Amino acid sequence: MLTAVTGTADHVRRNRAAWDRWAAEYAGPGLRLWAAPEPEWGIWNVAEEQAGVLPAELAGRDSIELGCGTGYVSAWLARRGARPVGLDNSAAQLATARQWQDRFGLRFPLVHASAEQAPFADGRFDLAISEYGASIWCDPYAWIPEAARLLRPGGQLIFLVNSALLMLTVPDAGDQPATERLLRPYFGMHRFEWPDDESVEFHLGHGDMIRLLRGCGLEVEDLVELRPEPGAETRYPFVTLDWARQWPCEEVWKARKSSQKRSA
Ligand SMILES: C[S@@+](CC[C@H](N)C(=O)[O-])C[C@H]1O[C@@H](n2cnc3c(N)ncnc32)[C@H](O)[C@@H]1O
Numbered sequence: 001m002l003t004a005v006t007g008t009a010d011h012v013r014r015n016r017a018a019w020d021r022w023a024a025e026y027a028g029p030g031l032r033l034w035a036a037p038e039p040e041w042g043i044w045n046v047a048e049e050q051a052g053v054l055p056a057e058l059a060g061r062d063s064i065e066l067g068c069g070t071g072y073v074s075a076w077l078a079r080r081g082a083r084p085v086g087l088d089n090s091a092a093q094l095a096t097a098r099q100w101q102d103r104f105g106l107r108f109p110l111v112h113a114s115a116e117q118a119p120f121a122d123g124r125f126d127l128a129i130s131e132y133g134a135s136i137w138c139d140p141y142a143w144i145p146e147a148a149r150l151l152r153p154g155g156q157l158i159f160l161v162n163s164a165l166l167m168l169t170v171p172d173a174g175d176q177p178a179t180e181r182l183l184r185p186y187f188g189m190h191r192f193e194w195p196d197d198e199s200v201e202f203h204l205g206h207g208d209m210i211r212l213l214r215g216c217g218l219e220v221e222d223l224v225e226l227r228p229e230p231g232a233e234t235r236y237p238f239v240t241l242d243w244a245r246q247w248p249c250e251e252v253w254k255a256r257k258s259s260q261k262r263s264a
Contacts, residue, residue, distance in 0.1 A: 011191075011200035012114045015137045016089045018199040019069075023092035027099075029235070030070025034100045039076045041131065042160055042250040043236045044228035051226055053252050055156060058082040061126040064150060066115035066143065066159075067133015071097030071108075078108055082127070087111040087118060089137070116142035123152045135159035136201050139191075140212055148216035154259040157218055158252065163225065164189070166249045167203045170238050178239045178249065209253065218255035226250040 033040070039048040048054060055061075059081030065074045068086030070093060077084045085108060088094050094110050101107050113119050115134035128147040135143075147157050168186055169178040172195055189208070192201040204212065206223075213220055225248030228234075232241060239249045 009114075009116065009139070009142075011137075011139065011202075012089060012116065014198050014200055018197075019088075019090035019137075020092040023090060023096055026070055026093065027096045030072055030096055031100055031103070033072035034070070034075050034104055036072070036076075039073070041252070042226050043234040043239070044226065044232040044241075044244065044250075045234075046226045046228060046232075050229075051224060051252065053158060053160070053224065054080070055127065055158075058127075062124065063127040063129060064118070064120070064125045065133065066118070066128055066130040066147060067135065067137055068097060068110070069093045069133060070100060071110070072100075073129060073131050074108055075100070075104065075106055077127075077129070078106055084108045085111060085120075085125075087113055087115060088133070089114050114138070116146055118146055118150055120150055122149050123155075125150050126152055126155045128155070128157045130159040132160060135161045136203065137199070139202050140204055140209070144212055144218075145216050148218055148257060151257040153257055155257045156221075157213075157255045157257070160226075160250060160252045162203060163248045163251045164203065164205055165247050166239060167192070175237045177237060178243050180243075213253070213255045217258050219258060220253070220255050222252075222254040224252040224254070226252065 041051050041053055058077060061082045063077050063082045063084045065086045068074055068088050071086045074084035074086045086097055091112055094112055097110055115138050128150055166178050168182050168184055174194055186205050189203055189205045192203060210220055228244050
């Protein structure tokens with residue numbers, strides 16, 4: 001494992017400590033997803049066939065997973081012929097990823113670093129992907145420019161996050177589900193800190209996200225709003241199935257780096 005341990009920003013340090021502490025409870029769910037025959041996404045395990053998150057053609061593609069955690073997304077990419085690298089801020093999460101690599105006999109490089117300062121050259125990857133990794137735990141104004149830098153011209157950025165609507169309706173108490181009321185302002189949405197929790201999350205409104213992506217030379221190709229199937233289950237308490245069947249609680253952004261040089 002390459003250890004670069006980049007990132008001294010307050011939120012990077014706080015999230016590293018939080019994820020080192022939480023890693024043990026994510027090992028089992030990670031193992032189940034490593035073993036899954038087909039990719040399934042987000043807290044409701046929406047099937048890839050329904051969600052259409054991954055590019056059709058992955059064979060021979062260099063991918064980086066930003067905030068790979070236990071590494072199951074990169075394992076799915078490897079099985080589809082890609083050459084993945086998993087990067088994460090937590091040594092404990094990477095230790096689990098390494099353990100599941102050994103269990104499944106599927107090795108790819110794991111890098112201990114912050115996605116806000118990835119230790120790779122410009123244009124090294126065809127695909128940058130994040131499922132609840134850098135996509136919510138890093139400052140978008142730091143990690144999205146960094147992801148754009150890492151991509152080759154024509155490369156794709158795909159990331160899954162809590163929906164903007166969910167972030168407006170979920171109560172401060174983490175064990176309470178999203179309501180049908182707007183509980184906080186939409187304008188200015190960026191950094192979130194929850195009571196009794198040392199971790200820090202980041203969520204942007206749609207206009208800010210589109211402007212940020214475009215400002216980094218990334219054209220938005222799709223915004224996939226995930227809808228769970230009737231009867232779907234989740235272990236997370238922050239949204240009910242009834243809510244998530246009516247409104248999107250998770251969204252997948254897809255953007256592509258321009259293959260042309262931009263004029264000044
Ligand atoms: C919910 S996990 C998601 C990863 C993966 N989909 C999984 O569930 O195993 C969030 C991951 O983001 C990582 N993370 C948080 N801040 C990060 C940063 N600055 N750079 C890279 N990874 C980060 C955490 O260490 C954690 O492993």
